[in-house]
Amino acid sequence: xxxxxxxxxxxxxxxxxxxxxxxxxxxxxxxxxxxxxxxxxxxxxxxxxxxxxxxxxxxxxxxxxxxxxxxxxxxxxxxxxxxxxxxxxxxxxxxxxxxxxxxxxxxxxxxxxxxxxxxxxxxxxxxxxxxxxxxxxxxxxxxxxxxxxxxxxxxxxxxxxxxxxxxxxxxxxxxxxxxxxxxxxxxxxxxxxxxxxxxxxxxxxxxxxxxxxxxxxxxxxxxxxxxxxxxxxxxxxxxxxxxxxxxxxxxxxxxxxxxxxxxxxxxxxxxxxxxxxxxxxxxxxxxxxxxxxxxxxxxxxxxxxxxxxxxxxxxxxxxxxxxxxxxxxxxxxxxxxxxxxxxxxxxxxxxxxxxxxxxxxxxxxxxxxxxxxxxxxxxxxxxxxxxxxxxxxxxxxxxxxxxxxxxxxxxxxxxxxxxxxxxxxxxxxxxxxxx
Amino acid sequence: xxxxxxxxxxxxxxxxxxxxxxxxxxxxxxxxxxxxxxxxxxxxxxxxxxxxxxxxxxxxxxxxxxxxxxxxxxxxxxxxxxxxxxxxxxxxxxxxxxxxxxxxxxxxxxxxxxxxxxxxxxxxxxxxxxxxxxxxxxxxxxxxxxxxxxxxxxxxxxxxxxxxxxxxxxxxxxxxxxxxxxxxxxxxxxxxxxxxxxxxxxxxxxxxxxxxxxxxxxxxxxxxxxxxxxxxxxxxxxxxxxxxxxxxxxxxxxxxxxxxxxxxxxxxxxxxxxxxxxxxxxxxxxxxx
Numbered sequence: 174x175x176x177x178x179x180x181x182x183x184x185x186x187x188x189x190x191x192x193x194x195x196x197x198x199x200x201x202x203x204x205x206x207x208x209x210x211x212x213x214x215x216x217x218x219x220x221x222x223x224x225x226x227x228x229x230x231x232x233x234x235x236x237x238x239x240x241x242x243x244x245x246x247x248x249x250x251x252x253x254x255x256x257x258x259x260x261x262x263x264x265x266x267x268x269x270x271x272x273x274x275x276x277x278x279x280x281x282x283x284x285x286x287x288x289x290x291x292x293x294x295x296x297x298x299x300x301x302x303x304x305x306x307x308x309x310x311x312x313x314x315x316x317x318x319x320x321x322x323x324x325x326x327x328x329x330x331x332x333x334x335x336x337x338x339x340x341x342x343x344x345x346x347x348x349x350x351x352x353x354x355x356x357x358x359x360x361x362x363x364x365x366x367x368x369x370x371x372x373x374x375x376x377x378x379x380x381x382x383x384x385x386x387x388x389x390x391x392x393x394x395x396x397x398x399x400x401x402x403x404x405x406x407x408x409x410x411x412x413x414x415x416x417x418x419x420x421x422x423x424x425x426x427x428x429x430x431x432x433x434x435x436x437x438x439x440x441x442x443x444x445x446x447x448x449x450x451x452x453x454x455x456x457x458x459x460x461x462x463x464x465x466x467x468x469x470x471x472x473x474x475x476x477x478x479x480x481x482x483x484x485x486x487x488x489x490x491x492x493x494x495x496x497x498x499x500x501x502x503x504x505x506x507x508x509x510x511x512x513x514x515x516x517x518x519x520x521x522x523x524x525x526x527x528x529x530x531x532x533x534x535x536x537x538x539x540x541x542x543x544x545x546x547x548x549x550x551x552x553x554x555x556x557x558x559x560x561x562x563x564x565x566x567x568x569x570x571x572x573x574x575x576x577x578x579x580x581x582x583x584x585x586x587x588x589x590x591x592x593x594x595x596x597x598x599x600x601x602x603x604x605x606x607x608x
Numbered sequence: 609x610x611x612x613x614x615x616x617x618x619x620x621x622x623x624x625x626x627x628x629x630x631x632x633x634x635x636x637x638x639x640x641x642x643x644x645x646x647x648x649x650x651x652x653x654x655x656x657x658x659x660x661x662x663x664x665x666x667x668x669x670x671x672x673x674x675x676x677x678x679x680x681x682x683x684x685x686x687x688x689x690x691x692x693x694x695x696x697x698x699x700x701x702x703x704x705x706x707x708x709x710x711x712x713x714x715x716x717x718x719x720x721x722x723x724x725x726x727x728x729x730x731x732x733x734x735x736x737x738x739x740x741x742x743x744x745x746x747x748x749x750x751x752x753x754x755x756x757x758x759x760x761x762x763x764x765x766x767x768x769x770x771x772x773x774x775x776x777x778x779x780x781x782x783x784x785x786x787x788x789x790x791x792x793x794x795x796x797x798x799x800x801x802x803x804x805x806x807x808x809x810x811x812x813x814x815x816x817x818x819x820x821x822x823x824x825x826x827x828x829x830x831x832x833x834x835x836x837x838x839x840x841x842x843x844x845x846x847x848x849x850x851x852x853x854x855x856x857x858x859x860x861x862x863x864x865x866x867x868x869x870x871x872x873x874x875x876x877x878x879x880x881x882x883x884x885x886x887x888x889x890x891x892x893x894x895x896x897x
Contacts, residue, residue, distance in 0.1 A: 257862045264654075264864075282653040282864055384761055390848040392859075433849070440765045440847025447844070450734065454741045456765065596652060599863050600671065606859075607677040607851030 222506050223248040227263070228274030229256055230445060231354060231465075231491060236561060237522055244513055247506050255444060257391075264288055267496035271503055272510070274353060277490040278393075278589040280328040284349050285337045290497045291347035293334075296508055299515035303531040306490075306582075307352055309343035317583040318485065322397070322415015322590035325352065325490040350492035351511050353519075354528040357486035357581040360398075361462030363452065364476040374484050376459060377402035378428070383437050387451050387460035390441035392602035393595065397487055397587050398461045399425055405484050415590035419597055426601045433608050452477055464527040467574070468566065479574035485586035486575075524548045525561045529578065551576030639877075646870035655867050663871035674851075679879075682852040685767065685842070686835045689774040693831050694824065696775070697782030701823075702816075705790040721783050724776060733773055733844045740764040740772070765847035773845040774835050781830035789823030790816070825891040829884055836880065 224247060226233060233253040241249050254262070256276055260283060263273045267288040275283060283289070294300045306313040311326030326342035331349050339349070362371055366385075377386060377398065388395040400414040400421075409424045411417060417425065432438065439457050442448045445466055451457045452470045462479065470477040493514075495507055513519075520536030523529075525544065530536055537545050546552035551573060558567040575581045592598060615622070649658040667675055700721065708714045724732055739745045740763040747759035762768055793816065801811050839858040842850055853876050860869035 261861070261864070286654055387847070390843070392863075436761070438847075438849065439761075440849065443843065443848070450737060454737055455743050456737075456741055591653070593652070595863060596650070596865065599859055599865065600674075603671075603678075603851060603856050603859055604674045605851075606849065606855060607674050607681065 218502060219246045219506060220248075222502055223250055224271045224503065224506055224510070225250045225252070225269070226272045226274065227252045227254065227259060227270040228272075229253065229259060229491070231528070232274060232523065237519065240518060240522065241510065241513070244518070245506070245510060263494070263496075268498060270496065271499055272507060273494045273496065274491055275350075275494065276589060277325040277328060277350065277352070277492060278323055278591055280339075280349055281323070281591050283494070284328070284331065284339070287335075287337055288497055289349070289494050290499065291331050291334045291336065291349065292351055292495060292511070294346045294348050297351070297515075298512045299532055299535070302515065302534070303352070304533065306355070307342070307531060309341075311342055313582050314579065317579075318585050320415075320488065320585035320588050321411075321413045322588040324588050325355075350494045351514070352490050352492040352531050353514065354523055354530060355488065355490040355582070356464060356528050357488045357575070357585060358461070358463060359482055359486050359575070360459055360480045361448075361452065361467045361470070361477055362459040362480060363455065363457075364478045366455065366458045370478070371459070371480050372483055373405050374398075374401040374482050375406040378406060378432065378437070382458050383435065385439055385456070385458040386437060387440045387442055387448070387457045388438065389461050390443045392598050393591055394461070394487075394589060395441065395602070396422070396425055396598060397589070399429055401482075401484055401487065401586060403428060405482075414587045416592045417594065417598070419594055422594060422598055422601055426605055430605055430608055433605060468527065468560075472566070481575040481580070485584040486581055487587050487589065488582065488585040489589040522561050525559070525566075527573075529582065533578070547571075547573055549578045551578075551580065642870045642873055645866050646874050648867040648870075650865055650867045654864055663867045664875070666868070667871060667875060674856075675853075678851055678853045678856055681850065682836050682854070685771065685774070685850075685852065686832055688771055689778065689835050690828060690831050692771070692775050693779045693782040694827070696779050697786050697827055698820075698824075700779075700783050701786035701790050701820075704787055705793075706795075718783070718787060721780050725780070732777060733841060736764065736769055736773060736776075736845065740769055765845070765849065767846065767850060769845040770842050770850060773841045774838070777841065778831050778834050781834060782827035785823040785826040785830070786820055787823075789820045793819050821891045822893045825887055825893050828887065832883065833880060836876075 226249060228251070230253050233251045235251075238249050238251050252270070256279070259273060259275045260279045262269065263275055264283060264286050273289075304313050305311075306324075307326060307329055309326075311324045312319055328339050329349055329352070330340040330342055330345050331347045332338055332340040332345050334347060336347065340347070360371070360374070360377065362376075364370070367382075376382065388398055396417065397414055400409070400411055400417065403409040403425060404411055404414065408428060409421065411421050440451060442451060442460075445463060448460065448462055448466045449469050451460060452462070452466070453473055453475060455475075464479055467477050467479045493507075493511070495504070499507060515530070515532045515535065517532065517535030517537075517539045520530035520532060521539030521544075524536055524540060525548070527548070533549065537549075540548070543555045544558065547554045547558050547567070553572050554567055554569050556569055557565050558571070560566045645655070646663055647659045647661065648655045648663075649660050650656075650663070704714050704717050708717060727735075737744065741747065742759040742761065742764070744764065746763055750756050750760055751758075797815055798811055801815060806814070836852075837854055839852070839854040842852060842855065843858075853872065857869045857872045857876070860866075860872065
């Protein structure tokens with residue numbers, strides 16, 4: 174037993190030593206650009222590399238892991254958890270992962286901790302092809318809204334390697350994260366129970382749905398959803414919903430506290446599964462929801478709709494960050510993964526779950542005409558729309574809720590953000606919970 | 609011989625060393641870390657090493673009203689859960705120990721109490737939805753027999769469902785110590801008492817209850833500590849609508865406010881230790897160990 178253990182340890186040590194030596198060589202080979210595709214040294218050593226990913230269920234799914242391993246040649250280890258844990262673990266245990274996929278709205282808290290390394294965008298083959306949202310103007314189309322709150326372009330760049338400050342978009346080659354998915358969130362509702370189509374965020378506080386409404390159990394997100402509703406009903410005016418002042422927070426909570434006393438809220442959810450359960454069990458009629466959760470609920474036979482509301486959407490971006498310790502072959506592998514990420518196969522895989530990736534023109538190459546029409550162009554499905562695993566998702570004739578890519582991402586009212594007054598906000602949320 | 613005299617002299621210390629080491633590493637160490645964090649400065653997004661008392665100060669100034677509310681809610685929920693689990697624990701243990709005769713049957717029934725632990729915690733909590741939910745079993749009956757026109761919302765995602773969840777999961781921690789102490793009571797005591805003319809309730813009141821006190825005390829410590837420190841069950845089964853001291857600490861932890869969470873944690877620990885200390889003065893637990 175102990176001999177066996179010794180033998181195994183011995184092997185591991187020798188392999189690591191070999192890796193270290195060859196890493197520099199591989200780095201040189203890749204860096205020189207002399208070889209196209211994967212250099213020989215790379216091909217020989219890469220199968221021994223395991224990249225440890227920590228991320229959310231949005232992307233960290235078994236079929237996608239298989240896609241990475243097949244195309245990249247290295248091994249991948251997925252740890253799937255919620256965004257709060259990703260953020261906390263990302264900062265406190267950077268040695269426990271190689272790639273981290275948090276939300277961009279956590280960047281203001283995460284980046285200054287100095288546990289991450291900046292990513293050189295000139296080393297990313299397809300960075301220039303990424304949507305304009307991530308370049309100078311921060312607008313996905315010239316006529317798109319910039320949105321209140323923390324547009325991702327505001328936190329995507331840093332001035333230098335080791336820099337702790339954010340730089341103007343496009344003014345530097347250093348990225349804080351490589352964006353993976355983005356999407357526009359809204360309210361989900363049970364069409365059979367409402368009996369009509371909902372058109373405004375103000376429905377969230379309507380007496381009609383008293384006791385049948387749910388929000389997310391994250392103060393900053395719940396407050397933005399409430400903000401959309403209160404602004405739509407003309408009860409509170411906000412300078413910037415993604416960065417509320419103390420006065421605005423007080424006004425919002427004054428109304429929220431009253432609503433809680435009147436038992437307006439059925440609940441607050443934290444995980445994907447909880448939101449699905451609330452809708453499936455008919456505990457709620459109307460709630461803050463993620464797009465794939467609506468899909469799951471529909472698949473179970475509940476007539477759920479992802480509302481297309483006139484005030485617009487609450488959008489978000491997630492992306493990959495690299496910890497400081499990552500170097501050598503593993504760092505090269507991470508950069509190679511980033512290049513692969515933007516080639517379209519991942520884009521198509523996630524498009525079939527309703528998400529968008531930064532290189533839509535490449536995503537298009539991996540989708541059928543009908544799929545592209547359904548997911549991106551708001552066209553009625555000609556055939557049955559299937560999920561990435563080939564299960565039936567939507568019947569012919571169905572149009573995606575919210576329609577086109579442009580209608581959804583072009584009408585962003587607010588971006589998921591962490592406000593300056595986050596401490597004040599969490600304190601007030603605490604008092605709200607204690608009522 | 610020097611070696612053997614060394615062992616002879618320090619044998620007690622050596623025997624205590626492994627446990628001491630474990631406690632130092634896994635109990636004292638983390639506590640020191642929490643203590644250190646509780647005086648760090650929080651800048652609004654992240655902590656900075658330093659020594660400030662603000663984190664404690666704010667608990668007793670700006671946040672004093674909500675802190676008191678949180679403690680009152682924690683104590684209320686804990687007390688109700690404690691009373692119910694004590695009743696269930698006492699009657700179940702009594703039944704197992706005194707009413708069942710064969711040892712194997714006793715153990716079989718005791719193991720049944722552990723059944724809820726065969727499933728994962730989340731499943732245990734979610735499983736209440738089809739029973740207590742709006743469209744659940746109980747509400748179907750309530751509406752069906754005309755008790756109410758509308759389903760009872762208070763059954764689920766409420767204080768009620770939180771207490772149901774706690775009783776379901778934590779009763780075992782009351783049953784186990786009570787089963788243990790009751791099993792040690794010599795049945796011949798009952799015969800002696802009966803010979804002296806004692807009635808059933810007198811045996812219960814003057815023999816069984818006094819002799820099970822240490823078990824009650826240990827079960828109480830378990831249940832109180834588990835309920836008071838839980839934030840997951842209460843979050844899921846109250847739908848995030850209930851504020852307890854653990855909810856506050858968990859909210860602060862989620863938002864990186866480690867110094868605030870640590871300061872709240874230290875105060876909470878002191879409150880719990882005072883409670884356990886007080887209990888130890890009333891009941892001599894060592895008597896039965």
